[in-house]
Amino acid sequence: MSLFITSLNSGSNGNCYYVGNDRDAILVDAGISCRETEKRMCRLGLSMSKVRAIFISHEHSDHIRGLSVLARKYQLPVFITPATLRHSRLDAEQLFTIPLIGYEPILIGELLITAFPKSHDASDPHSFIISFHNIKVGVFTDIGFACEHVIQHFKQCHAVFLEANYDDELLDNGYYPYYLKNRIRSSKGHLSNKQALDLFTGYKSSFMSHVLLSHLSKNNNCPELVKELFDRNADGTEVIVASRYAETAVYTIVSS
Template sequence: MELFITSLNSGSNGNCYYVGNEQEAVLIDAGISCRETERRMERLGLSMETVKAIFVSHEHSDHIRGIAQLAKKYQLPVFITPGTLTSARLPVQSFPVKPLRGYEPVWIGELCITAFPKQHDASDPHSFLIAYQDTKVGVFTDIGAPCEHVIRHFSQCHAAFLEANYDDDLLERGSYPYYLKHRVRGDKGHLSNQQALDLFKAHKPAFMSHVLMAHLSKDNNNPQLLHDLFAPHMLDTQFIIASRYKETPVYRIGVTRETLQVLDVQN
């Protein structure tokens, strides 16, 4: 029942998250080049042969930059909503394209991937829950506010990629023009450190073993600030900051007997 997860890159320069079991895996977004994706997976001991599909959260370039080359080379199906496909302008004749709709589960081997709507300034943005038997991993990035969809799925996760894009004070005092500051902290922008912490404290399930803090701003955040903010609240959950420059280690996410007992009580 184990899932293996890693962030291959996380930030405005490119986003790509790997989730899989021992037989098959998926990529959530592919915002770095095909060559860099291959290099990082090789360094981690992961094979592109296990990757069976790419799922697209939205059309911004830092999430789709590497899709065309990667999907064409490996003939990977790309699951994407019609609205996102129209805005992304991908060369769809080069690789298989599959329709993606919110709350319609997609099965890739034994992996079940469910997309659900999120608040972001894109055509039809979605987040994802990836399940393998009883183990669930969520990808929650590029979120202006933690809506009910995010809260409902976050509370089910054994591990999560959770956005913490900016520190409020650093953004306020930073060099961004007003309109960009307004966009970042708006309801369709990005999640702040404090918003991420509030979500974590209020809705983290007792069995969540890992949280990977994602999509940190280069200019408006600081990993040490984020660590210090979360540190008093982590308890048994491992805290990892996903880099905008390199891959994280591969983390094994599994359901223990104690977790199953908790789930039984909650159900």
């Protein structure tokens, strides 16, 4: 039994994550165009015919920009909280939407998806755990701080997409205005490299095989810097930096 995961894109210019088994798959967020989603999946040898649903974490444009075209083209159900849908400006009449409720598991084929609330400056933001038999993959991005919801789910995972948005020093010395720096580092903003590392070293399971560092800031982070930081503390977990320009490889996640 295995789960296959990839980041199709990760960053403020668009986010889209693929998780699936041999028969069924889902996308978490659809922030890049339908055409780019198709191209990147094709390069990886993945098929949209296996994708059964799209799960939306929150309404910011970098998470829903490509949703309408992709969902309509492939007649995919969209799982989204009512508040997120209201604030998204999506045309609900053009989409098959299903209300997403935290802690109510949803079965898609043999994939079990559980959403849970997180702290971010959106109307009703949620993160996700995707389970297949006893394998669990978590999507932990766009998080202001590691609340108990995040910590308890992080402990269970064999692999994670983990936000490492900014380096403190680069943000402090960068050109962003003061109010924006405060928003980014607030409890409803994003995880810094240090916050992500603290979550990783403090709560990762002994069986976590992969961490995909995600949603890196273009201006306030450095892929080489954060990878070196995590590599020093990996303790057997493979560290991958998800790109804002291209897809990652497909990684196979197995149970311990």
